[in-house]
Amino acid sequence: MASTASFIAQFNHRNIKILQHLGYEVHVAANFTHFGTSSSKSNQQFMQWLRVQHVVIHNVPIERRLGKFRQNISTLIILNHLMMKENYCFLHVHTPIASVLGRIVALKNHVPVIYTAHGFHFSKNSSKVNWFIFPIEWLLSFITDKLVLINQEDFLLARHYFHAKQIDYVPGVGVNFKLLSERQVDEHLLAKRELLKTLKLPKNSYLIIAVGELSKRKNHQVVVKALSILAMSNYHLVIAGRGKQRQSLLRLATQLGVANQIHFLDYRRDIRHFHLAADLAVLPSLREGLSRAGLEAVRDGVYLLGADIRGIRDYILNDEVGQVFNPRNANELAILIKKNIQRQKKGLSYSTESRLMKFDRTSVDKQMKEIYQSMGE
Template sequence: MRAVIVTNRVKRYVNGFKSMIEPLIELGYEVVWAADFTQFKEDLSTIPCKIHQTNFRSNPFDPNNITAYSQLLELLRQEPVDLIHCNTPIGGLIGRLCAKHAKVKKILYTAHGFHFYTGAPIINQTLFKWGEKYLARNTDILLTINQEDFKAATNFKFRKDGKLCLIHGAGINTGYISNSNRDKIREEIGIPASAIMVFSAGELNQNKNNRVIIEGLAKINNPEVYYVLCGEGKLRKDLEELSEKLGVSNQVKFLGFRTDVLDILSAADIFAMPSFREGLPRSLMEAMDAGLPCIVSNIRGNSDLIEEGKGGFLLSPKDVLGYAKVIEKLAIDTGLRRNFGALNKEKVKDFDFKNVKSEIKTIYKSLM
């Protein structure tokens, strides 16, 4: 039996890929992974399957995607393929079109976050939704990772006997975060041991909406509350200037790109994710596993993980005063932080990599 995994650009062999590839190998499939490996930062020999360089680009108008279509179609026509599992919007589009033309027996697609989410622009609600509905007709199993996407796809029409599934995301390794180095890490990044540390991780862009936390911090007017950001992005300079303008630059720490995010999480007191759009955010799950209370925007993905008043707070992405109030509330209430953190640490166990891998393996088995 032969299976092909389709993803976009790959930098590391992480859990999201392992949860698809390893179950197929265990079930006896010969696996080929079609993706763009030009920026892979590890040893390619660590990948336990064949790889096929495919020039996928996330921009749908990039001409490389025309090349990617040809590259993937050639792979699928070399010899019969029993199963193809597509990921990302571009991989889902090109992969399913190629699979149809190559007469692949079983076609799966994991939606890591539909573009026609609640509050999305009109073009997303029309063109992208129509596109997903059309492609669903060439899909045997559609996997979703949050409740909103699952509900949105309930009226899709699939291939004969096709079905819709909800899984627990890509999976994280739970139970590995320790706060034993808390003081050392705080000293390294310049946070006093007695201070309250609010933490965010991710690209510094418009969607991540970090400015609302900086603005909230200014309203609190408490020099003992710090905001630490891990990540790079085009808005870094703007956020630094905003911090300076609001008089909180001494309390906002920009750490840039870091490979030790889990260690830094262990030194935090509160996690913040005020994004406008998410699928099922891994960084939020990691914060839950670290036992942190979480203040997040009330959007899909976030609301799958955090329940209002149980593990954290859900707010509108633009509610500056709301974020200020809940940061202040958690900052002064050690018991509440501890209770929320314990709830999160228990809830996130369902999203452990081993559980996700088992879910996907069961789905693969159903197609054999």
């Protein structure tokens, strides 16, 4: 039986099932000790799921960010030992640091590699500093068998500049877009009534949902500033996520006089319920690969105001779905919030729904199965 390893952070459970159905023994190598912004409970549940699925787990201290030189060397040694011992058929890497270390070790051990880039750090909207990473990705593309891009901007850039043996576009990890046609207006009213009661807010309140970790990259502060500009005390921002920026967001909200309009939900798994309750969704990120949070908002029927960046533009197809704004311009966002917060809930046209179905997990899984099959061949 063949085997494959995946060095992960943003991981798709369904990829494991696809590989197993193709006859592979699957190994997962990841940092299960320091697991980022997910909760400890979610991390434990994921590890338990892997054990139930008979996946071999390797706890490897891979850093999410650049990390220390000595730590990365130590990780390289661990990965090299692992690859020599297990005789892998191919390797699938995901996160930036894991992709660098994994490809280096795979080259040494003559193991083919798939790299799914969940959004390059460099893009049309990123700072010049981020483009210092470009030469590293360019160089490593020569030792990449399959490069998978999840948004159109990265895909076009990779096709023009990079040298992987094959370059594919797969629109993210996929979401269940079949739920798109299952929502009803009365679901929104019921969910909103429940959330208003939970938050102890008056019935005339309007709810804006923002999903994402509390970090500078997710840029929640621009929504706080927009609320301050609007000066509408019955507009409330509900943020689902955890991270280091919580206290600074609270300080900013207090300074701007809108602290009682900001509500933190921490990390949540029942996001659909909050989308159904929301009058509007905002995705103000400064950088994204292909934001699943935005796709799920669209799927759940909430109108989306998204940053005008790659990975969000891909699915805000028209005014039926939402509108884009400059993520550094709070005034522009404030205008869009006021214009759309009372928008009537209604379904999307058939043509728009059809175009969104490429993000459905069934379509994505079919593409990934073909990629894995070609690696086996």
